[in-house]
Amino acid sequence: MSKARIDARFAALKAEGRAGFVAYVMAGDPDAATALAILKGLPGAGADLIELGFPFSDPMAEGPPIQRAAQRALAAGMTLSGVLELARAFRAGDAATPLILMGYMNLILHRGIETFAHDAAQVGVDGVIVVDCPPEEAAPLAKALDAADVALIRLASPTSDDERLKVVVKGTSGFVYYISVAGVTGVKEADAAAVAPAVERVRRASGLPVAVGFGIKTPERAAAIARVADAVVVGSALVDEVAAALEMNEDVSARVLLKAESLAKAVRAARIGQTTV
Amino acid sequence: MTSLARPNDYTAYPDAEGRFGDYGGRYVPETLMPLVHELDAAYRAAKADAGFQAELGGYLKHYVGRPSPLYLAERLTAHYGGAKVYFKREELNHTGAHKINNCMGQILLAMRMGKTRIIAETGAGQHGVATATVCARFGLPCVVYMGEVDVARQEPNVFRMNLLGAEVRPVTSGSATLKDAMNEALRDWVTNVEDTYYLIGSAAGPHPYPEMVRDFQAVIGQEARAQVLEMEGRLPDAVVACVGGGSNAIGLFHPFLNDEGVKLIGVEAAGEGMQGRHAAAINGGRPGVLHGNKTYLLQDGEGQITEAHSISAGLDYPGIGPEHSWLHDVGRAKYLTATDQEALAAFQLCAELEGIIPALESSHAIARLPEIVAEVGKDGVVVLNLSGRGDKDVATVAAALGRKI
Numbered sequence: 081m082s083k084a085r086i087d088a089r090f091a092a093l094k095a096e097g098r099a100g101f102v103a104y105v106m107a108g109d110p111d112a113a114t115a116l117a118i119l120k121g122l123p124g125a126g127a128d129l130i131e132l133g134f135p136f137s138d139p140m141a142e143g144p145p146i147q148r149a150a151q152r153a154l155a156a157g158m159t160l161s162g163v164l165e166l167a168r169a170f171r172a173g174d175a176a177t178p179l180i181l182m183g184y185m186n187l188i189l190h191r192g193i194e195t196f197a198h199d200a201a202q203v204g205v206d207g208v209i210v211v212d213c214p215p216e217e218a219a220p221l222a223k224a225l226d227a228a229d230v231a232l233i234r235l236a237s238p239t240s241d242d243e244r245l246k247v248v249v250k251g252t253s254g255f256v257y258y259i260s261v262a263g264v265t266g267v268k269e270a271d272a273a274a275v276a277p278a279v280e281r282v283r284r285a286s287g288l289p290v291a292v293g294f295g296i297k298t299p300e301r302a303a304a305i306a307r308v309a310d311a312v313v314v315g316s317a318l319v320d321e322v323a324a325a326l327e328m329n330e331d332v333s334a335r336v337l338l339k340a341e342s343l344a345k346a347v348r349a350a351r352i353g354q355t356t357v
Numbered sequence: 358m359t360s361l362a363r364p365n366d367y368t369a370y371p372d373a374e375g376r377f378g379d380y381g382g383r384y385v386p387e388t389l390m391p392l393v394h395e396l397d398a399a400y401r402a403a404k405a406d407a408g409f410q411a412e413l414g415g416y417l418k419h420y421v422g423r424p425s426p427l428y429l430a431e432r433l434t435a436h437y438g439g440a441k442v443y444f445k446r447e448e449l450n451h452t453g454a455h456k457i458n459n460c461m462g463q464i465l466l467a468m469r470m471g472k473t474r475i476i477a478e479t480g481a482g483q484h485g486v487a488t489a490t491v492c493a494r495f496g497l498p499c500v501v502y503m504g505e506v507d508v509a510r511q512e513p514n515v516f517r518m519n520l521l522g523a524e525v526r527p528v529t530s531g532s533a534t535l536k537d538a539m540n541e542a543l544r545d546w547v548t549n550v551e552d553t554y555y556l557i558g559s560a561a562g563p564h565p566y567p568e569m570v571r572d573f574q575a576v577i578g579q580e581a582r583a584q585v586l587e588m589e590g591r592l593p594d595a596v597v598a599c600v601g602g603g604s605n606a607i608g609l610f611h612p613f614l615n616d617e618g619v620k621l622i623g624v625e626a627a628g629e630g631m632q633g634r635h636a637a638a639i640n641g642g643r644p645g646v647l648h649g650n651k652t653y654l655l656q657d658g659e660g661q662i663t664e665a666h667s668i669s670a671g672l673d674y675p676g677i678g679p680e681h682s683w684l685h686d687v688g689r690a691k692y693l694t695a696t697d698q699e700a701l702a703a704f705q706l707c708a709e710l711e712g713i714i715p716a717l718e719s720s721h722a723i724a725r726l727p728e729i730v731a732e733v734g735k736d737g738v739v740v741l742n743l744s745g746r747g748d749k750d751v752a753t754v755a756a757a758l759g760r761k762i
Binding site: 139235 | 374384386387388391392536544547548550644646647648649656659661
């Protein structure tokens with residue numbers, strides 16, 4: 081079911097002639113129960129796919145917002161087993177929304193690559209993104225995930241030239257995650273004009289849909305990217321809502337879902353009145 | 358899984374993928390992969406270029422002050438009553454430690470690659486000072502990431518870096534120590550991919566760093582091997598060094614790897630003791646992935662990286678270079694531990710008997726000498742890497758001994 085769920089969602093988006101909205105949230109931020117409420121609410125708020133971060137003590141590719149989200153989740157006791165439980169609970173109520181786990185290699189190695197792949201498939205995870213596992217190191221993980229029918233989503237970036245793209249997309253499935261700016265999450269702003277040709281290049285090289293993330297914070301920016309990409313990923317701006325809600329003593333899930341809704345609306349409306357790319 | 362077969366040629370590693378057995382590799386975000394490949398290609402070219410090696414040799418001689426002496430520590434030898442103890446005097450290098458050997462090599466490589474901005478991470482500040490030094494010498498801007506906690510406890514080194522023209526950026530993320538400084542340096546690198554060279558100070562990080570740093574530090578072992586042959590007419594029975602990330606140790610060990618009769622002994626920091634807080638990745642950790650390489654790491658039951666502790670800031674790191682992990686697994690090198698208290702005692706003993714104030718890092722190696730000289734026996738010869746001088750540590754030691762200075 082797993083890879084098929086991603087393919088089906090992108091096929092549906094294509095049929096609708098619009099880009100997808102991918103919401104990234106951190107598992108267990110600020111606690112397991114609230115994170116589950118957020119997860120369950122995201123499809124209704126307009127998320128077409130969900131990326132669920134699993135917290136690691138040393139997230140080297142993240143900017144301050146997601147670093148802090150990971151620290152909140154770890155302080156609240158989140159573990160990889162806890163993340164898988166969240167995924168299971170989400171999947172019990174939603175059979176259609178693709179769920180992608182995103183995080184770092186050490187936790188997967190610690191659990192055991194085969195065990196992790198098996199467990200992820202069992203709880204209804206459709207894909208996995210491992211930030212610090214480039215193709216050169218991915219063979220054992222790719223094999224195990226493939227056997228479990230879970231997609232290993234690859235990343236491409238502004239530093240990926242045509243030769244590198246060939247390496248990146250080899251044997252990939254699901255979609256390709258294009259990192260729109262050289263940098264960490266949630267800091268530099270993505271420029272839609274520079275992103276457009278890059279997305280086209282990645283699409284050509286992979287034959288897969290391209291989701292664009294890093295540096296997309298506002299509905300306006302999300303709409304601009306939605307005009308050129310197959311999906312738009314927003315993470316830091318959502319986890320910042322968790323931080324803000326905690327600080328203001330507001331309802332965390334309500335605040336995050338409100339933000340998700342505004343981003344989803346912008347993405348959905350982006351191509352209205354435009355010829356489909 | 359790790360291959361436990363002992364190779365015929367230990368110096369043939371890493372392989373083309375940067376692996377020492379199962380360890381090492383390139384676990385970095387995709388954005389950095391092209392840069393890591395570019396660095397690898399540039400390093401291969403430089404390594405094979407006699408002109409580069411000659412230029413480096415010139416700076417090592419005239420600026421760093423190499424070769425460093427091999428010195429027979431007579432009174433310590435008499436004190437222990439076992440094997441002859443020689444010190445490889447890396448503390449006599451410019452900036453007072455072995456760190457500059459690597460910095461000199463990498464800055465020349467950075468300039469060869471046309472990079473115009475240098476970044477580095479530092480814990481105690483020794484690598485930061487060495488990096489700031491070569492940046493000053495060659496006129497390159499330098500940013501050093503340093504955990505906020507370390508900035509507070511190593512103020513003189515922060516000032517030293519500032520004097521040398523470097524900008525020290527305190528790191529507040531995570532636990533605000535060396536591992537977080539390294540995360541932050543990697544974040545800078547991934548953000549400034551065009552002009553920036555990341556000058557890593559330990560034999561760790563993504564390939565080719567562990568190999569490259571080892572090669573630049575191998576001058577320690579090459580000199581020591583030739584010096585001991587000249588002075589004793591034979592190879593030593595054991596060579597000993599402290600191990601944090603492990604650059605001074607691998608630099609000493611590497612030229613002896615195929616001399617199977619020479620015991621290689623690393624000493625990790627046992628901090629408050631192995632049941633308490635410590636920094637002994639091999640003796641108290643498990644293999645995992647951090648900072649671009651697979652290696653032994655301190656981690657909790659869930660795979661989260663845990664804080665290291667050592668009285669010596671230079672050993673205060675939860676990982677170890679991947680080549681050490683491999684040498685441990687195949688049994689070529691042995692890794693012992695020494696506690697804060699043992700290192701403090703060795704620090705004082707060395708000062709009193711030899712008139713040399715050793716770095717607290719090196720004091721960990723000295724602390725294991727009684728067992729090592731006894732094992733090797735009265736006719737034996739031991740070479741210990743005195744990797745740094747202890748002037749930087751006098752405040753720490755005074756505080757630990759309850760003395761106000």
